[in-house]
Amino acid sequence: MRKIISGLALSSAMMLTVSANAAEHVIKMLDTGEDGNIMVFEPAFVKVNKGDTIKFVSTDIGHNNISRHTPEGAKSWKGEVSHDITVTVDKEGVYLYECDLHKFLGMVGVIQVGEAKNLAEAKAAADKLTAGMAMGADRMNEYLSKIK
Numbered sequence: 001m002r003k004i005i006s007g008l009a010l011s012s013a014m015m016l017t018v019s020a021n022a023a024e025h026v027i028k029m030l031d032t033g034e035d036g037n038i039m040v041f042e043p044a045f046v047k048v049n050k051g052d053t054i055k056f057v058s059t060d061i062g063h064n065n066i067s068r069h070t071p072e073g074a075k076s077w078k079g080e081v082s083h084d085i086t087v088t089v090d091k092e093g094v095y096l097y098e099c100d101l102h103k104f105l106g107m108v109g110v111i112q113v114g115e116a117k118n119l120a121e122a123k124a125a126a127d128k129l130t131a132g133m134a135m136g137a138d139r140m141n142e143y144l145s146k147i148k
């Protein structure tokens, strides 16, 4: 029993250390963005550190957030419509996500975590995604161009 307790104490101490260093990034799900574009994530491109969390906020209702492409070994996610969802990005690389309801209007976004190790695969996935868009396909390229 003593071993279990000290193990728990150790792991909660470690969690505190991680959360002290990890940042939370808020991305809003919007009907209209600051630039006047409709059906957008804002900001739609973020560069973050491994272990950070991304909180997708249902600022305007009627959107969701679903991962579309993730680096190898990373967890995918699927948020409910009109609900916030928080995701911890613990693998380096490029993540693509979409609003399932408005992806055909270009409601997509890109997260870069550390080094963009899977850039070629992410670009191939982005091409497939933009092929199905009625508008806003240029957004994806704009977001991808910010990867450094």
Ligand SMILES: [Cu+2]
Pocket (backbone or CB within 6 Å): 039, 062, 063, 064, 099, 100, 101, 102, 103, 107
């Ligand atoms: Cu949407």
